[in-house]
Amino acid sequence: MQTRFPPEPNGYLHFGHSKAIHLSFGLAQEFGGKCNLRFDDTNPCKEETEYVAAIIEDLRWLGADWADRLFYASDYFDQLHAWAVQLIEAGKAYVCDLTAEQVREYRGTFSQPGRESPFRGRSVEENLALFARMRAGDFPDGSRTLRAKIDMASPNLNLRDPIMYRILHAEHHRTGNKWCIYPTYDYAHGQCDSLEGVTHSICTLEFEDHRPLYDWFLEQLGIHHPQQIEFDRLNLTYTILSKRKLLQLVRDGHVRGWDDPRMPTICGARRRGYTPEAFGNFCSRIGVSKTTGVVELPLLEHYVREDLNRRVNRVMAVLRPLRVVIENYPDDLVEELDAVNNPEDVNAGTRKVPFSRVLYIEREDFREDPPKKFYRLSPGREVRLRYAYLVTCRDVIKDASGDIVELRCTYDPETRGGNTPDGRKVKSTIHWVSAAHSLEAEARLYDTLFAKEDPNEVGEGEDFTANLNPNSLEVVERCRIEPGLRSAPVGALYQFERLGYFCVDPDSTPEKLVFNRTATLRDTWAKIERKQKGAAS
Ligand code: ATP
Numbered sequence: 254m255q256t257r258f259p260p261e262p263n264g265y266l267h268f269g270h271s272k273a274i275h276l277s278f279g280l281a282q283e284f285g286g287k288c289n290l291r292f293d294d295t296n297p298c299k300e301e302t303e304y305v306a307a308i309i310e311d312l313r314w315l316g317a318d319w320a321d322r323l324f325y326a327s328d329y330f331d332q333l334h335a336w337a338v339q340l341i342e343a344g345k346a347y348v349c350d351l352t353a354e355q356v357r358e359y360r361g362t363f364s365q366p367g368r369e370s371p372f373r374g375r376s377v378e379e380n381l382a383l384f385a386r387m388r389a390g391d392f393p394d395g396s397r398t399l400r401a402k403i404d405m406a407s408p409n410l411n412l413r414d415p416i417m418y419r420i421l422h423a424e425h426h427r428t429g430n431k432w433c434i435y436p437t438y439d440y441a442h443g444q445c446d447s448l449e450g451v452t453h454s455i456c457t458l459e460f461e462d463h464r465p466l467y468d469w470f471l472e473q474l475g476i477h478h479p480q481q482i483e484f485d486r487l488n489l490t491y492t493i494l495s496k497r498k499l500l501q502l503v504r505d506g507h508v509r510g511w512d513d514p515r516m517p518t519i520c521g522a523r524r525r526g527y528t529p530e531a532f533g534n535f536c537s538r539i540g541v542s543k544t545t546g547v548v549e550l551p552l553l554e555h556y557v558r559e560d561l562n563r564r565v566n567r568v569m570a571v572l573r574p575l576r577v578v579i580e581n582y583p584d585d586l587v588e589e590l591d592a593v594n595n596p597e598d599v600n601a602g603t604r605k606v607p608f609s610r611v612l613y614i615e616r617e618d619f620r621e622d623p624p625k626k627f628y629r630l631s632p633g634r635e636v637r638l639r640y641a642y643l644v645t646c647r648d649v650i651k652d653a654s655g656d657i658v659e660l661r662c663t664y665d666p667e668t669r670g671g672n673t674p675d676g677r678k679v680k681s682t683i684h685w686v687s688a689a690h691s692l693e694a695e696a697r698l699y700d701t702l703f704a705k706e707d708p709n710e711v712g713e714g715e716d717f718t719a720n721l722n723p724n725s726l727e728v729v730e731r732c733r734i735e736p737g738l739r740s741a742p743v744g745a746l747y748q749f750e751r752l753g754y755f756c757v758d759p760d761s762t763p764e765k766l767v768f769n770r771t772a773t774l775r776d777t778w779a780k781i782e783r784k785q786k787g788a789a790s
Pocket residue numbers: 258259260261262268269270272273455456457485486487488494495496497
């Protein structure tokens with residue numbers, strides 16, 4: 254089995270590509286075959302070497318292995334040209350002087366047959382001479398094309414004398430100025446597959462109607478015939494998977510770049526903290542079909558959580574700090590308490606976390622007037638500080654405008670490690686950090702980039718950007734995190750207990766770590782609160 258993955262280097266890889274990559278590389282691996290990487294660089298105007306490098310980086314990260322089989326469609330320009338000449342000689346291709354607009358007009362529609370070009374009857378000699386002059390640069394862009402001579406009445410529009418070559422006086426990222434005529438994707442693709450000995454040419458459903466054309470070229474040329482097999486594109490709720498539209502988001506500044514953690518790109522996902530394993534498991538799960546469907550975005554998030562849950566260490570971080578003073582804890586004492594790194598992995602061990610008289614807890618974990626079923630801290634109530642002690646809230650300190658600025662608590666020295674020798678129960682365990690020891694950090698919290706399940710569903714005169722979610726990014730500036738994370742490298746992943754999975758962002762500095770929230774944990778409180786609100790109204 255020989256497969257290939259054929260990206261066009263005109264944008265970054267997105268989640269949809271991960272499915273195609275999983276299929277082509279995965280099938281080759283499963284059946285002891287090989288998968289090539291081939292850049293389909295037939296369009297010099299749109300292609301940039303920046304994209305080639307980025308695509309290679311993303312593919313490596315996803316675990317794709319093409320060994321030394323990295324190819325470019327442009328590697329085959331000489332052969333493709335020779336085959337075009339061969340088709341002209343066989344009377345199967347002709348030079349056409351119609352403009353692009355006329356070609357479209359002559360092509361007809363689904364319900365109407367096309368009309369033959371007035372240049373269709375040119376002699377082989379005239380065609381050879383004109384094609385040679387096209388190549389030599391004698392004609393301006395768009396003035397002539399080379400077309401396959403097939404059937405202008407075919408019910409399949411792709412067979413109505415499709416264009417094989419167009420004139421483009423443009424520099425190509427690999428062949429420079431060698432060529433001023435370039436093959437179309439439709440002419441090049443099948444022959445490139447053939448040259449590489451591809452057995453299974455796996456592509457998306459929209460190419461089903463192109464297959465008869467690819468077959469026609471291969472038959473006329475009498476060369477190795479790969480079998481093209483089509484599968485459904487990946488569509489995801491709340492997500493756009495089109496390079497053109499993703500480019501628009503970047504160009505117009507709707508996001509911070511191709512690798513913005515909200516982008517459905519592979520580099521965005523990497524920056525956000527998604528893992529190659531999560532993509533692999535997701536792609537295995539969704540499988541392939543012959544009909545187009547839409548996959549729920551939370552399914553991908555599920556596989557991200559599942560993978561991270563297994564492998565990343567837990568730490569304590571406070572997103573919105575509320576100061577807590579433990580009144581009966583000695584002023585000068587610091588205890589190093591044992592904390593479990595990962596309850597899912599016994600080999601992950603434990604670490605020391607400093608505990609002292611002044612702490613921060615999450616603002617959300619305190620309510621002065623606790624609603625029903627709110628079991629966290631409130632005046633007079635006792636809760637467990639994770640890995641530390643049981644504490645009771647004694648007093649609430651407010652500033653002049655009535656905002657809570659500090660809690661005064663007491664701790665029970667008998668409950669070190671969170672144990673209760675007398676067996677008494679508390680209903681809640683909350684996270685905390687030591688005020689003096691913790692580090693400041695910034696957290697970037699993400700919601701879906703689009704507010705609508707189908708971002709392409711727009712009102713009149715709007716485009717998909719009208720569906721952008723204005724709340725897709727929330728920056729929380731003054732978080733506090735455990736001191737052990739001081740030298741956490743970019744890309745390191747953690748579970749902030751009770752808050753979600755977080756990944757160190759490249760924007761981090763020695764003074765201030767920046768974290769992206771990769772995924773939330775399932776939030777049971779939010780569910781309860783929603784239900785309560787529903788019941789109350
Ligand atoms: P776009 O429509 O985003 O521009 P494309 O199909 O033009 O994508 P290519 O670079 O040509 O992008 O794609 C390389 C391979 O990835 C092709 O085989 C293509 O079929 C596949 N692919 C692209 N988008 C998806 C998707 N959403 N789901 C599955 N496969 C995809």
